[in-house]
Amino acid sequence: MASQSLRQWLLTDAPASRRQAVLGGTYRGLTSILRNPTAMAGLVIVTILVLMAIFAPLFAMGKDPIAQDLAVRLAAPSAEHWFGTDELGRDIFARTLYGAQVTLTIVALVSVVVVPIGLAVGTVAGYFGGWVDAVLMRITDIFLAFPRLVLALAFAAALGPGIENAVIAISLTAWPAYARIARSETMAIAQSDFIQSVVLQGASTWRILFRHVVPLCLSSVIVRLTLDMAGIILTAAGLGFLGLGAQPPTAEWGAMVSSGRDVILDQWWVATIPGVAIFIVSLGFNLLGDGLRDVFDPKASS
Amino acid sequence: MPNSTRSGSPLLRFAGRVVSFLLTLAITFVGLTAVTFFISRLTKIDPVLAVVGDKATQAAYDAAYLALGLDQPLPMQYLIYLRRLLSGDFGVSVLTARPVLTDLLRVFPATFELATIATLLGVAIGVPAGVLAAARKGRLADHVIRVIGLFGYSVPVFWLGLVGLFVFYGKLGWVSGPGRLDIFYQDIVTRRTGVILTDSAIEGNWEIFANAFSHLILPASILGYFSLAYIARMTRSFMIDQLSQEYITAARIKGNSYWRTVWFHAFPNIMVPLVTVIGLSYATLLEGAVLTETVFAWPGLGLYITRALFNSDMNAVLGGTILVGAVFITINLVSDLLYRLFDPRLRTS
Numbered sequence: 235m236a237s238q239s240l241r242q243w244l245l246t247d248a249p250a251s252r253r254q255a256v257l258g259g260t261y262r263g264l265t266s267i268l269r270n271p272t273a274m275a276g277l278v279i280v281t282i283l284v285l286m287a288i289f290a291p292l293f294a295m296g297k298d299p300i301a302q303d304l305a306v307r308l309a310a311p312s313a314e315h316w317f318g319t320d321e322l323g324r325d326i327f328a329r330t331l332y333g334a335q336v337t338l339t340i341v342a343l344v345s346v347v348v349v350p351i352g353l354a355v356g357t358v359a360g361y362f363g364g365w366v367d368a369v370l371m372r373i374t375d376i377f378l379a380f381p382r383l384v385l386a387l388a389f390a391a392a393l394g395p396g397i398e399n400a401v402i403a404i405s406l407t408a409w410p411a412y413a414r415i416a417r418s419e420t421m422a423i424a425q426s427d428f429i430q431s432v433v434l435q436g437a438s439t440w441r442i443l444f445r446h447v448v449p450l451c452l453s454s455v456i457v458r459l460t461l462d463m464a465g466i467i468l469t470a471a472g473l474g475f476l477g478l479g480a481q482p483p484t485a486e487w488g489a490m491v492s493s494g495r496d497v498i499l500d501q502w503w504v505a506t507i508p509g510v511a512i513f514i515v516s517l518g519f520n521l522l523g524d525g526l527r528d529v530f531d532p533k534a535s536s
Numbered sequence: 537m538p539n540s541t542r543s544g545s546p547l548l549r550f551a552g553r554v555v556s557f558l559l560t561l562a563i564t565f566v567g568l569t570a571v572t573f574f575i576s577r578l579t580k581i582d583p584v585l586a587v588v589g590d591k592a593t594q595a596a597y598d599a600a601y602l603a604l605g606l607d608q609p610l611p612m613q614y615l616i617y618l619r620r621l622l623s624g625d626f627g628v629s630v631l632t633a634r635p636v637l638t639d640l641l642r643v644f645p646a647t648f649e650l651a652t653i654a655t656l657l658g659v660a661i662g663v664p665a666g667v668l669a670a671a672r673k674g675r676l677a678d679h680v681i682r683v684i685g686l687f688g689y690s691v692p693v694f695w696l697g698l699v700g701l702f703v704f705y706g707k708l709g710w711v712s713g714p715g716r717l718d719i720f721y722q723d724i725v726t727r728r729t730g731v732i733l734t735d736s737a738i739e740g741n742w743e744i745f746a747n748a749f750s751h752l753i754l755p756a757s758i759l760g761y762f763s764l765a766y767i768a769r770m771t772r773s774f775m776i777d778q779l780s781q782e783y784i785t786a787a788r789i790k791g792n793s794y795w796r797t798v799w800f801h802a803f804p805n806i807m808v809p810l811v812t813v814i815g816l817s818y819a820t821l822l823e824g825a826v827l828t829e830t831v832f833a834w835p836g837l838g839l840y841i842t843r844a845l846f847n848s849d850m851n852a853v854l855g856g857t858i859l860v861g862a863v864f865i866t867i868n869l870v871s872d873l874l875y876r877l878f879d880p881r882l883r884t885s
Contacts, residue, residue, distance in 0.1 A: 375560075376567030381823040381857075381864040384841065388572065388857040391845045392579035468692050472827050475694045476842055491695050495831075498698050499706040509695030517690035 266529045273525020279518025286334040297328035300483040308501045318503040320493055326503065329485035330511050336486045337515060340401055340470045340479075341463055347405040349455060352412020357447050359413070360420025361439070371417065378410040383469055390478035400479045404469050408462065415458055419451040453530050461523035464516035471512045487512045550877070557873045561866065568861045569621060572854045573614050579850055621858065627851035631844055636855035639840065644859070645730025646716060647829070647836030651821040653733075653756040658763030658821075659814055665764070666771025670779060671798050681768055688765025693824055697758050697831035704754055712750040714833035721747050755832045759824055763817040770813040774806035808878050815871025819864045 245262070249255035267273045286293065303323035311318040317326035359370040386403035393399040423429060424447070432442055473479040474488025482489065487508040494505025576583070585592075588600045601607065605616040620626075626636035669681040705713045712718065716732055721744050725735045733752070736745040778784065779802055787797045826838030833839065837856055844852035 372563065373567075376564050379564050379865045379868050380568065380571070381819075381860050383826055384823045384857050384860045385571070387826070387841060387845065388575050388853055389578075391853050392575045392850070464690055468690075471692050472694060475692075475827065476830065477846070488692070488694075491692070491698065495698060498702045502702055505695070505698050509692060509699070512692045512695065513690055516692075517686065520686060520690050 263529060267525065270525045270528055272521050273529065276518050276520070276522025276525055279514060280522055283334055283338065283515050283518065286331055287338045290328075290331040290335060293331050297325045299328040299332040299485045300324065308497060308504065310501070311503055317507045318501070320490070320504050321497065324483075326490070326507055329490060330487070330508055332485040333487045333490065333508060333511065334515075336397065336480050336484060337467060337470070337512075340397060340404075341466055343398075343401045344404050344408060344466050345459055347401065348409045348412060349459065351405075351409045353416050353448055353451060353455065355409070356413040356416025357420045357443050357451065360417040361424050361443060361447060363421075367417075370413070374410045374413045377407065378414070380407055382407040383472060386469060386473060387476070387478065390473055395478045395481055397480050400470055400473045403473070404466055408466065411458060411462070412455055415454050416451045419454055420447050423447050423450050457523065457526045457530050460519060460526050463519035463523065467512065467516045467519065553873065553876060557869060561869055564865050564869070565862065566618070568858065568865065569618055570614065572858055572861075573617050575857075576617075576850060576854055577610075583850075626855035626858070629844065629852040629855075630849040631847045631852060636851050639852065640837070640855055640859050642730070643836050643840045646834060647822065647825050647838065649731045649733060650752065650756055650759065650828070650834060650836060651818065651825055653752060654759035654821050655763055655814065655818045657757060657760030658767050658817060661760075662764040662767030663771050663810070666768040667775055667798065667803060669768065669772040670775030671794070673776060673779075678772075681772070685765040685769050688762055693758065693762060694827040694831050696761070697755065697828055700754050700758050701831070711754045712747065714831075716748060716751050716835060717744065718747055718751075755828050755834060759821055759828050762824060763821055766817050766820075767810075767813060771806065771810060774809055775802060778802040778805050808875055811878075812871040812875045815867050815874070819867040822863055822867075823860055 243254065244258045246254070246258065249258055267277070290299075301324065303319070305323065306315070306319050307321055307323040309315055309319040309323070315325050315327065317330060320326055320329070355370050355374065359367040359374075382404075385407050386400070389403035389406065390399050393402065429442065429446060432446055437445075470479060471486075471488030471491070474486045475492045477489065477492065479488055480486035490508035491505045491512075494501070494503075494508075498505050583604060584597055584600050584606065588596050592600070605613055608616065624637050626640070628634065629636050629639055632639055665681050665684075669678040672678050701713065704710045725732065725739055725741055725744055728735050728738060732748040733745060736742070736748060775798075779798070781802075784797055784802060787801045788794070792801070822837075825834075825836060826841060828834065829836045829838035830842050837860060841853055841856035841860075844850075844856065
């Protein structure tokens with residue numbers, strides 16, 4: 235009976251406090267995600283990725299992802315080496331597990347860089363309008379028209395290979411989409427009555443932007459970010475494949491595929507297994523993103 | 537501009553659109569070159585040493601330093617850089633010792649051939665698939681097409697290329713391996729367009745044509761798969777919009793069959809946005825070709841850039857970036873312009 239009344243308290247049409255409203259909103263969002271099979275499948279895959287990254291040492295059962303053993307190089311999958319070994323005799327199962335850490339790091343760093351920049355540019359442009367908007371959006375359009383992978387290549391080439399530079403390169407070409415979204419949301423929000431009343435109460439512009447506009451932009455930005463994740467992972471893996479991402483001996487999926495290139499005809503597992511890992515993880519983010527879009531923005535999904 | 541063009545004659549409006557298009561193109565190009573200029577200053581490679589080599593005397597070094605305009609303030613350096621680019625001077629490639637522009641023009645046809653065939657495949661399959669998915673929304677065909685599309689959005693292109701080579705070249709032997717031609721056939725056909733399929737067809741050398749085709753079909757299919765996924769998804773959502781309109785119901789009431797309504801009433805109305813989508817996917821393929829070319833040793837722009845990259849050949853890397861960027865920007869903006877010119881609703885408003 236207690237759970238029934240908690241449900242009612244959460245789903246009430248007239249929340250008595252801000253806390254109740256927030257909790258109710260969260261509850262509604264969560265239940266609709268749970269009811270959406272696409273989103274759930276994605277959520278499960280992404281959760282497994284996070285767990286893999288955190289507990290990599292545990293799951294690898296003491297196997298070192300960078301320990302070489304030339305005696306068993308290019309060994310086929312077996313009870314000892316579940317996914318076989320690579321050209322230096324390293325255990326591919328352990329390397330795949332540890333590779334999740336690298337992928338997750340890149341994804342997290344890109345999000346941390348891209349979202350604030352996009353939100354700042356987009357909300358300022360949308361709120362102030364006029365020439366500020368014109369200038370900021372022109373800059374955004376210029377970056378939006380750039381070829382992503384090639385520019386990332388050029389940046390990585392100039393700065394030298396490495397995860398940090400791969401993140402910078404990807405971020406530079408990824409932020410404009412968020413600025414666009416934040417701007418259009420802000421333009422709609424700025425028109426609404428509650429913003430007018432906050433202005434009349436004497437709130438400063440920055441307070442309005444940070445406390446009232448940004449929180450309302452977040453949900454569409456997060457949906458877009460989830461949908462973008464697959465692209466970010468694929469670009470990062472592509473840079474890794476070309477040798478411009480994480481440097482050896484770090485286990486990175488793209489670089490692992492690349493190391494299996496020469497032996498693809500005879501030792502297929504070396505290139506195939508990390509590729510499957512990349513595929514499953516980007517699939518997970520794609521499914522989660524599709525599901526979140528259905529939940530948060532039923533109009534856009536068709 | 538908006539007011540004057542809106543009230544003027546159709547011809548004036550058209551001219552206004554074209555002028556604003558060219559202006560956008562110019563601004564975006566300046567932005568692109570500003571970024572490549574920035575990158576070229578970011579790199580730790582000494583641009584002077586790249587020109588004169590590390591055995592040059594101090595005098596030669598200083599002369600090259602001045603010739604490159606490195607004593608000028610940064611904005612001036614950028615203007616010098618821009619003027620050089622506009623006159624077609626992309627510098628000399630360290631790797632090939634030829635002007636970068638010559639190199640780029642030599643490798644571009646290979647990428648063009650690959651991306652064009654890939655787009656043709658993507659359109660030929662993606663558009664009907666998208667229409668079918670929309671017409672059969674929520675049924676089996678829709679789900680199958682959705683899964684195929686989702687796979688395309690999630691799979692790394694370089695990995696799919698390797699697996700494709702493994703299966704279709706290594707195991708089944710249906711196609712030829714990496715490269716554009718077997719060594720046996722190389723440099724026989726006179727280079728006219730640089731596109732081997734057309735060059736060999738002009739000479740009527742069908743043996744080489746067949747060989748080139750057997751090399752091309754696998755990378756083109758793999759690349760085309762990605763444009764198929766995107767085109768099918770967009771076609772589906774455009775078609776669903778149209779099929780929910782009242783004129784469809786009206787056409788059905790008049791006694792048209794369902795498929796006739798789909799193809800002759802709804803489909804013509806999505807052609808304009810579809811052109812934009814195809815343009816965008818073509819532009820994306822040009823850069824998607826970078827990874828595919830690396831896997832298939834396809835001697836195009838992508839392979840050229842990656843090779844230059846590992847030899848610290850910044851002139852070649854940035855020249856390639858500018859070419860890809862310029863083509864990308866132009867295709868983007870042209871498809872946007874086409875959309876505005878040919879959509880009657882946007883024309884009148």
